[in-house]
Amino acid sequence: MSAQSAASDKTDPPKSSRTMIWLRSRLSNIAPFITLLFLVVFFSIASPSFATLDNVGNILNQISITAIMAVGLTYVILCAEIDLSVASVANATGIVVAYFTLQDSYANIANVPLPGYAAILLALLTCFLLGGVNAFGVTRIGIPSFIMTLAMLQIGAGICAMLVRGQIAYAVPPFIATLGQKALGPIPYVVIVAATFLLVGHLVLQYTRFGRYVYMVGGNREAAEYSGVNVRLVIASVMIISAACSGVAGMVGVAYFGSAQQNEFDSYLLDAISAVVVGGTSLFGGRGGIGNTIVGLLVLGVLNNGLDHINIDSFLKILIRGLILLAALVINIYAQRLRANQMN
Amino acid sequence: MVFGGDRPLLELSGISKSFGGVTALRDVDFTLHAGEIHGLVGENGAGKSTLMKIIAGVHTDYGGTMRIDGEERNFRSARDALKAGIGMVHQELSIVPDLSVAENVFLGSQPVTRFGRVDWRGMNAQAAAHLRSLGIDVDPRVPIGSLPIGLQQMIEISRVLFSGARIIILDEPTSALSPPEIERLFGLLQALRQSGRSMIFISHFLDDILGVSDTVTIFRNGRKIVTAEAAGLRKSFLIEHMIGAGHEDLEESYTSEMMLDSKPDAPVVLETSGLTLGRAFRDVSLTVRAGEVLGIYGFMGSGQLELARALFGKLHPEKGTVAIEGRQVSLKGTAAARRAGMAFVPESRRSMLFSHEPLYKNMSISILGRLHPVLLRPNAEREIAERHVVSLGIRPPRVDQHLGTLSGGNQQKVGLAKWLTYLPKVLVLSEPTRGMDVGAKDDVVKIVRGLRDQGIGIVVVSSEPETVLSLADRILVMRKGEVAREFVSEAVSKDRLLDAA
The missing domain is CATH 3.40.50.300 (P-loop containing nucleotide triphosphate hydrolases)
Structure with a gap:
């Protein structure tokens, strides 16, 4: 036995190249982290107002709504699917909760006031229902998730338009208003909600059977199926989880913004996808996790916030964000290829 | 020469x-x-x-x-x-099944008319002439996927030739072919040799x-x-x-006559009746007894691969029933099949393994629910994997090693190990020794016999007579989707199998 293991040790590559192999296999995890460090150092030097405790709080506050959405989206992308309806479902859920809340007289909306808990329940029901439709379309009918959720994006926008008819609602149930606007001591509730979602999302992915299935389905769907994993159920579940996360982000977000109106979450679709992908979760599925998403969220948060602290053309900011996303995509694909090569 | x-x-x-x-x-x-x-x-x-x-x-x-x-x-x-001038014909054909024969021959270099449109007439005529010159007579307009595998392969070879190859590398060209198809292929190769x-x-x-x-x-x-x-x-x-x-002595053990040894008294663990799935297979009724290996032999395309998938709930027959230990079951999906006590090892490693995941996760995927209904038990997973690694002689014996770094034979063992922790009632193996070397084949034979002796029912589906002969206690031969013959308790050899198929 010992002679055999000694023999197999001999075939190992020398130590230095093993380190390289390790580094290369971790490229998708290391690159976003280095990007984050670089951005923090850069903005700290470029602007004295960036590296302050206040501003760290700002950044966390600014990324919280995206973070809640990105948790569900991480699950979807780990399964090698995509959900383009996250922002739209968030918007619709946020508007539903406001629609069932008594609005002040100046809000010119024909709505149906209900008690707060009922409004919240109906809103949650809405996002589960929309997620369920996504799940049904993808797993039962067999529509590619890219197309299915594109349709759902439009449906969500339609629900928003129908309910508010171009008007703006302001009031939400008190519980939601607290989550979106108040703070527990120095820490805003919205940050606490985001942190909770990230933590639970991480624990479920890493320590439960379902989490393992998510990775396996994304890693090799066929092999998962031939191992007796109910692939359709896993994919349906992640679509619903994604919609549920989006729904909560939408409700809290409406309170955070202080208003519920059409198109107010539009920029969040790109932000949420960027956060997941910039963090290094593989677009081909099976690789990555909530840890990656947190780094991705921080990269985007630092970038958005830092650009406000230095004197830069605000139109150029849009371009810079696009370039960062492109760089992340290049690294994402490149890391995947390195790993594939290593296996042969 | x-x-x-x-x-x-x-x-x-x-x-x-x-x-x-x-x-x-x-x-x-x-x-x-x-x-x-x-x-x-x-x-x-x-x-x-x-x-x-x-x-x-x-x-x-x-x-x-x-x-x-x-x-x-x-x-x-x-x-x-x-x-x-060097062309390679891979084991997995690289044709596009929905395109026509001519389009496949010209793939990537279709001739165009003066106006930049594809010159269909010219293309079809040239393709037909080219194929005829190689002794292949086929309508260039039909989709290539509708032709028999043997013909598809010859067309692929002709495509490599058509692109000007002087040296043609053929990787396992005969494994999917029936004897008459092999003869035709060899005829083609001889003709090509004559032309230098x-x-x-x-x-x-x-x-x-x-x-x-x-x-x-x-x-x-x-x-x-x-x-x-x-x-x-x-x-x-x-x-x-x-x-x-x-x-x-190995050669002899693979070619000599084998005495089948059925077990007519053991309880039936799997019984199907009248299973029918489109063009794939029709009216398949079979039984598998505890502690018995049922071999199902047929040339590629005889429906045995689809039958194996249907038994694991991946394909859904439109007619017929499946019963496990006498109770009728509905194999709605692979998860349902697993719960009913079925296990399946597909023929390709790519479709049963997670190459970027460590060994132990590959082995535990099917039993996670048994270790704990909700949570993962990584230590138990590793312990179980360690046991399999030792008992199956997997090299290198490290359960945290990524699977993709193992050799093919060792990967195959991992794919089998997945089902060995909690024994299924019925194990279906599809082409369990395809592409394996002699030593690895022997290992698989030993493992399968060991499982049989523990009393589970095993179905071995293969288009290689040696595989079926070396493993089975009873043999069904499938031809064009139907069970053509059954060999029970008698002497059988490769010749007789080929004869029946």
Whole structure:
């Protein structure tokens, strides 16, 4: 036995190249982290107002709504699917909760006031229902998730338009208003909600059977199926989880913004996808996790916030964000290829 | 035929190649003459495929030199190699099933009219003429996917020729073919040889190698062992050199008559009646008893692969019933099949394994729910994996190693180990020894027999007679989707199986 293991040790590559192999296999995890460090150092030097405790709080506050959405989206992308309806479902859920809340007289909306808990329940029901439709379309009918959720994006926008008819609602149930606007001591509730979602999302992915299935389905769907994993159920579940996360982000977000109106979450679709992908979760599925998403969220948060602290053309900011996303995509694909090569 | 005099068409000398510290080829010399059919044999991992991939421009960094017509070449891509007249026909055909025969022949280089539109008439006529010149008579307008596999393969070879190849590398071309198709293929190869083309022919089927080759080269452990003229070579000579000394009796065990030993008294664990699925299979009724291996043999495309998938809930027959231990079950999906006590090992490693995940996760995927309904138990997973690694002799014995770094035979064992922790009632194995070397085949036979002796019902589905003969206690032969014959408790040989199929 010992002679055999000694023999197999001999075939190992020398130590230095093993380190390289390790580094290369971790490229998708290391690159976003280095990007984050670089951005923090850069903005700290470029602007004295960036590296302050206040501003760290700002950044966390600014990324919280995206973070809640990105948790569900991480699950979807780990399964090698995509959900383009996250922002739209968030918007619709946020508007539903406001629609069932008594609005002040100046809000010119024909709505149906209900008690707060009922409004919240109906809103949650809405996002589960929309997620369920996504799940049904993808797993039962067999529509590619890219197309299915594109349709759902439009449906969500339609629900928003129908309910508010171009008007703006302001009031939400008190519980939601607290989550979106108040703070527990120095820490805003919205940050606490985001942190909770990230933590639970991480624990479920890493320590439960379902989490393992998510990775396996994304890693090799066929092999998962031939191992007796109910692939359709896993994919349906992640679509619903994604919609549920989006729904909560939408409700809290409406309170955070202080208003519920059409198109107010539009920029969040790109932000949420960027956060997941910039963090290094593989677009081909099976690789990555909530840890990656947190780094991705921080990269985007630092970038958005830092650009406000230095004197830069605000139109150029849009371009810079696009370039960062492109760089992340290049690294994402490149890391995947390195790993594939290593296996042969 | 002797090629001593003229200058070789292809000449490799001192070729070495390693992958991340593992040597695949060591100082290999190889020559190929115009009009030669050169057979390559060796166990899996002996280096045949690696050498072919170097010749075909797939692997570009290697040691040693390659000369074509005496001129030193170093290909940068497969396209480069094709330009130099080297084409490769892979085991998995690279045709596009929905396109027509002509489109496949012209793939990527369709002729166009003056106005830039595809010149259909010209293309069809040229394709038909080209195929006819090779003795293939087929309507160039039909979708290639509708033709038999053998014909598809010949068309693929013709495409490689059509693109100007002088050297054609054929990787396991006969494994999916029926004997008459193999004969036609060999006829085509002979005709090509007459016209001065050279072929390199890789196969595990030693009879095929000896039947068609002029020269045979044997590889073992990344080295060329011997090159000899095929005329007068015996199969035992090949086997001996492929696996080293001391295995003279192996050939006999694979070709002699086997006595089937059915167990008519054991309880039935699996029973199907009248299973029918479209064009794949019709009215299949079978029983499997506890502690019995049922072999299902048929040529590729006889429906046995689909039948295996249906038994694991992946395909859904439109008619018929399945009962496990006497209780009728509905195999709605693979998860339902697993819960009902079925297990399945598919024929391709790619579709049963997670190459980027460690060994232990590959082995535990099917039993996670048994360890804990909700949570993961990584320590228990590792312990179970350690046990399988030892009992199956998996190398290297490290359960945290990524699966993709293991050799093919070891990966196959991992795929089997997945089902060994909690034994299923019925284990369905699809082509369990395809593409395996003699040693690995023996391992699989031992594992399967061990499982049978523990009392589970086993179904082995294969298009290789040796596999079925070496494993089965009872044999069903399928032909064109129907059960054509059953062999129970009698002497059976390869000849009789082929005869029935």
